[in-house]
Amino acid sequence: MSLKLRLILIINAVLLLILVLGSILAIDMAKKNVRAEVASSEKLTLYLFEIGVLKNPKYYSIESEYKPLNLQTLVHMRHLKIEFYNLEGKLIESNISDTRTQTMDQAPPWFVNFMGLISDPWQPKRLPVEILGQPKGTIIITPDPSYEFGEIWNQLTGIFYLAGTFFILTNILVAWIVFRALSPVEFILQALTQLELGNLKVKMPDLKTPELSVISSKFNHMVKTLRLSVEQNHKLSQKLIRVQEEEKKSLARDLHDEFGQSLTAIHADAAVLKNLATKEYPKIKPSAHAISDLSKHLMNLVGGMLNQLKLGVLNELGLEEGLIDLIRSWKVRHPKIRLDYQVDLKGLPRITETLSITAYRIIQECLTNISRHAKAKHVDIKIQFVKKNVSSKMIDIHVQDDGVGFKKSHRDGFGLSGMRERIHEVNGSIKIKSEVHQGVSLDIQLPLKRIPK
Ligand SMILES: Nc1ncnc2c1ncn2[C@@H]1O[C@H](COP(=O)(O)OP(=O)(O)OP(=O)(O)O)[C@@H](O)[C@H]1O
Ligand SMILES: [Mg+2]
Known part of the structure; x- marks a missing residue:
């Protein structure tokens, strides 16, 4: 994986982690707030019922009226579902209306479920209604945090939009900075590849970043030194080859002038000996022939060597x-x-x-x-x-x-x-x-x- 991509991925991972941690924190705080708000509404409602309904029974004629407690007036108690059940357990009235459900802010069901899962369960409160010593039914107050969840959802989506914009802008900025900061690496790589291919004339441009500028000037200096030493090496090798050729020539000269001449003389003498041996000294005839053959053989050998050495x-x-x-x-x-x-x-x-x-x-x-x-x-x-x-x-x-x-x-x-x-x-x-x-x-x-x- 390239360095650029790795840097961008690391920065993105850190941003994502911050976003996730921020969301967890926001949700946790919201959870506590919801509980505190719901609890205080619940307490207030209970108190109001106690002093308003139960302590003033004469205003309420439970048997006679269709909706005796007139709970619809509490439709704006956002966090509570208040219901009145008669003694037979029949729902007589409630503060929840269809309009309220429609107008309130709705969070998607998965979010409501999720919040329900991470929050402690909400327990309904029961308040028995007794009028003039006669039990008439029960008021059940059930905490209803969905409105609060809707609010949290709204806040969170706002934060997410903001974070998303920040995320995109940061990415663009980081990519731009990383690409700019690392673009000289391309030059360094190109120069190194050229050097690897044996181009000793390669030169790195002057890079703007101070650290990279040192690398470029050191690289150029190194290539110059390398070029000089390779040139020197070439010169030395060529000199060596010339010296070798000279050596071979001089060796060939000695072989030709000393060896060659002497062998020719020996061969000529051997011919004289062969003649004499045939006429007067038959006993030395084989030796005379041997000397003649050997000198001939040596002359051929020297001739071959001369060809190899002198390139005559x-x-x-x-x-x-x-x-x-x-x-x-x-x-x-x-x-x-x-x-x-x-x-x-x-x-x-x-x-x-x-x-x-x-x-x-x-x-x-x-x-x-x-x-x-x-x-x-x-x-x-x-x-x-x-x-x-x-x-x-x-x-x-x-x-x-x-x-x-x-x-x-x-x-x-x-x-x-x-x-x-x-x-x-x-x-x-x-x-x-x-x-x-x-x-x-x-x-x-x-x-x-x-x-x-
Ligand atoms: N035609 C060839 N077939 C197979 N291997 C070869 C051939 N020519 C060269 N080589 C390999 O390349 C190596 C280097 O060759 P080079 O001629 O430079 O050195 P050398 O023949 O080993 O020794 P010298 O310095 O005496 O020439 C050889 O040792 C051999 O392994
Ligand atoms: Mg060889």
Whole structure:
């Protein structure tokens, strides 16, 4: 649940609680008031009857008159139902009239029932009527709180309308304040998402709230530091790659100049020895042949190493042929893997040595990874020169295998991270797609830079 919604719900719950508690309190107070009012009316009525009717019997001739007590005159005694029953228990008269029921404020029946449930029961009062020592009947006074309930109902509905309006207005106000106060959170989230996607140029706007303004300036500072350290990291890695290439070149030079020269000399001497052995020293013939074969073998070995290290093949054959040579020799070493390849660099203009080495090393690393990790049965390689327009020319590389693949959470080793660095250095792009048991596919684009003449 979002923070905004949670805040609004909490505030609404508190408002609702206050409303419920307020209603309980109001109803409780009203209940007490009703009882006090009804009780006092009851007492007054009893008193009036005692002094007015019972102490002045001569005014009342119970037998003769139709409504001897004239209780209709007490129709306005709102809280009491006053009835006179004769000795046979027949209702002779009452103060309740149909008009009174209609005109008084009515509460809905459920409310009256509810109030009846939560109030203590009302007991009727009985007053025996005796005229000149003769019992004539009974006056029964029953408390009737329905009028009061009607009044309470009216008050409560008034309070509810007021509270409802307050409730709606508070909600609108709170929603507005919360939305305004939390709107900067959207900026923070957007900036963090951008950062997560690797955008190190992301910048958070200056937020107005002081606390959030500190967050935004700290965030911007953090991104700047991160960007600087990533740039430094790139520079270091690229320097490392350059140093490695230099090292390889110098190693290749030593191998070529020292080893290569010496082996050629040994091979030539072995040829002389072989000649001599055939003519004059047949006993040393096998040794002379062994030295010759061994030196030949070592020369081939050194030749292969030189190709790996110095990439002389690129100078000799050019990139297209160099790549084909690399792929073919890998294919020979892995006869069980079906390798389909297409290298088409026709029309490729003169490119920098760095770009050429980058393309070569990428394919070299892809092939090494496939033989080391993939357990693939089929490998597909496509290397093309793509010319979209005069200013957009690139080498497009696609390498795909059907091997074991890897999870998204895998960690790059030196191979893949070095590949990324080399691509970054030439402003290229790389997309690696892989799922476990679904192989790996790499799509790389190396844009061509104009070479200064
Ligand atoms: N074609 C592939 N098939 C399956 N897994 C691969 C493939 N290429 C790379 N991986 C996985 O990715 C990891 C990282 O590869 P990376 O080339 O960066 O390092 P490495 O080959 O382990 O070591 P090195 O630094 O010597 O290259 C590998 O350890 C391997 O688990
Ligand atoms: Mg590797």
